[in-house]
Amino acid sequence: MKGSISGINEQILIGTGTKPEKTYYIALAIAVFCLLIGAVAWAIEIIYGMGVTGLNSPVYWGVLITNFVFWVGIGHAGTLISAILFLFRAKWRNSINRSAEAMTVFAVITAGLFPLIHVGRVWLAAYWMMPFPNTNNLWVNFRSPLIWDVFAISTYLTVSLLFWYMGLVPDIAAMRDRVTGFKRLLFGFMSFGWRGTLREWHHYEVGYGFLAALATPLVLSVHSIVSWDFAMSMQPGWHTTIFPPYFVAGAILSGCAMVYSLVLPLRHMFRLEEIIKAEHLEALIKLTLLTSTIVAYAYGVEFFVAWYSGNEFEWAIFQKRATGPYCFYFWVMVFCNCLFPLAFWSKRVRYNQTICFIICLLVNVGMWFERYNIIVSSLVEDFLPSNWGHYEPRLIEIALTVGSFGWFFTWLLIFCRFFPLVSMSEVKLIMPKPLRGDGASAAQKH
Amino acid sequence: MAEITTQEEQGIVALFPYLDDFCQAVSRVGSDSDFHGHEVLSPTSYHELMALAEERYGPSPVRWFTLVGALSGMCTGFAMPLLMDYDWPIVVGGKSPGIYSLPAYVIFGFELMVLFGALATILGMLVMGRLPNPYGTVYHPRITDDRFAIFVPKVGVESSQAKLLHHLGAAEVFAAAK
Known part of the structure; x- marks a missing residue:
């Protein structure tokens, strides 16, 4: 046999069949602990009201909305890798698309929590956000970017979930065929009774392609719409047309960095070094470098436009971002998002996984600070100096942020334990084909 | 199974x-x-x-599911805010009721087009693939x-x-x- 797909299922399912490395349990324990911190913080906020946060005039959007934008952004690389790279036939994505898609789903669920936390009275959130008829037949304001966001995020979550689950179906069927009893029944139910017939594959492949084609403009639209939450207002520092592409590039940068930061330890925990290869990770780093340069360009253009527009309020905000009381956040953002990733131009660095891991973590820190910088530095100083104020997050907001990481990682780690972290059916497509190769055959004809 | x-x-x-x-x-x-x-x-x-x-089955009809789903989603996305605006006009900038902000509703048209299109695609994959197949x-x-x-x-x-x-x-x- 010239090539073989034998043993792929075995290798990938080893984590679901046997106990993973000890580091997995340590990571899960830390994640659950962080989640509990967040849960307690949210409970305190619900009991005592929004006064426990640092939010006050003029800053009503602080760390909570920063977290919302950060987590939505994290999700974007998952869709980029699963949908856009699928349409471009980038084969290296096949080994990491499942973990990237899982990251998207859990990141968007995490993001969705923050508007609920932010409204304070969470039990009224649906009434405020969704177009429900009420006694006066009063509907939501469809001209508001906040309502656009509700539709964009819920569509994004639904489509990402569908895309992820349909990708799982053939793999769950493969898991079914390895077990007996109740598990077999459960996996059979979850895989819709998939058997891998030519008819099933034929319609599945076409449908998967259309889902990818639908998800591609969706992913670009979602962060554009998130950026309009800011850009549609008159607030200096927000009211700029560069926001949609700037936000999308930033989202993909943070997402790629997050995929790398997740995949590297997970491939160790589940012994997947032979499936998720060093060159796949290198390709991801190249994508991170590309988006980092786009983000750096966007930072530059933003400053240039603020100066070139002649709008003194806009220019004052940008000057203060770099030199004012919040300049620490600004320079962390510049160093982490624009300067540190420049090391990725070196091939030696791209293959040094420790350095790449550290830089990717720093990029995530930088991207969080970018959102904090945009939100807070603009809100503290608007047109009237008498409105100006100051904002620092309180302990509750920090605890909620820690809790969001706990929530995200708990779900991700539980998923990795019970479902294949790598798409088995797709990874077979990048392995050498099992050919006898002894002459003309239909395989070669096609 | x-x-x-x-x-x-x-x-x-x-x-x-x-x-x-x-x-x-x-x-x-x-x-x-x-x-x-x-x-x-x-x-x-x-x-x-x-x-x-x-060769065996011809082009997959899943594409038609996607098209019909996407078009119905787009129509729903425009119809919903228009009808709700008609039901309860929100007067903005002193403009009289009856002026509908179509550019703002493009968002809903687009999002529901994608949502309904994706749901219909899944339905098409299942129906044409004869799934679920419990037997x-x-x-x-x-x-x-x-x-x-x-x-x-x-x-x-x-x-x-x-x-x-x-x-x-x-x-x-x-x-x-x-």
Whole structure:
């Protein structure tokens, strides 16, 4: 046999069949602990009201909305890798698309929590956000970017979930065929009774392609719409047309960095070094470098436009971002998002996984600070100096942020334990084909 | 899913380890009346097999599900805010009711187009793939792993069909029930 797909299922399912490395349990324990911190913080906020946060005039959007934008952004690389790279036939994505898609789903669920936390009275959130008829037949304001966001995020979550689950179906069927009893029944139910017939594959492949084609403009639209939450207002520092592409590039940068930061330890925990290869990770780093340069360009253009527009309020905000009381956040953002990733131009660095891991973590820190910088530095100083104020997050907001990481990682780690972290059916497509190769055959004809 | 529990429809399953042999066998048995009602099974969607599927089943109608879903989503996305605006006009900037902000509603048209299109695509994949299939037989656990298979109903392991499948490269031919 010239090539073989034998043993792929075995290798990938080893984590679901046997106990993973000890580091997995340590990571899960830390994640659950962080989640509990967040849960307690949210409970305190619900009991005592929004006064426990640092939010006050003029800053009503602080760390909570920063977290919302950060987590939505994290999700974007998952869709980029699963949908856009699928349409471009980038084969290296096949080994990491499942973990990237899982990251998207859990990141968007995490993001969705923050508007609920932010409204304070969470039990009224649906009434405020969704177009429900009420006694006066009063509907939501469809001209508001906040309502656009509700539709964009819920569509994004639904489509990402569908895309992820349909990708799982053939793999769950493969898991079914390895077990007996109740598990077999459960996996059979979850895989819709998939058997891998030519008819099933034929319609599945076409449908998967259309889902990818639908998800591609969706992913670009979602962060554009998130950026309009800011850009549609008159607030200096927000009211700029560069926001949609700037936000999308930033989202993909943070997402790629997050995929790398997740995949590297997970491939160790589940012994997947032979499936998720060093060159796949290198390709991801190249994508991170590309988006980092786009983000750096966007930072530059933003400053240039603020100066070139002649709008003194806009220019004052940008000057203060770099030199004012919040300049620490600004320079962390510049160093982490624009300067540190420049090391990725070196091939030696791209293959040094420790350095790449550290830089990717720093990029995530930088991207969080970018959102904090945009939100807070603009809100503290608007047109009237008498409105100006100051904002620092309180302990509750920090605890909620820690809790969001706990929530995200708990779900991700539980998923990795019970479902294949790598798409088995797709990874077979990048392995050498099992050919006898002894002459003309239909395989070669096609 | 379901185990082999009935013997109502006996047949044979041929397992192939090689893709090129398998594609040749699928092409060979496709139009042969001796193999009427046969099933082709694969662990993944190799391009060669998808080309054979296209020949056999033609273009997948899933595209029409997507189109209809997307168009109905787009119409819903525009209709919903327009009707709600009509029901309760929100006067902005002193403009009289009856002026509808179509550019703002493009967002809803687009988002619901994608949402309904995706849901309809999933529906199409399931309907056209004849899923869910609670009564389908798992002929061999390696078919979702690393083996290709052809199931031929109502024939035995000593039949001419079994011999032909052996000849075409099947590593193993055994009796199975659908």
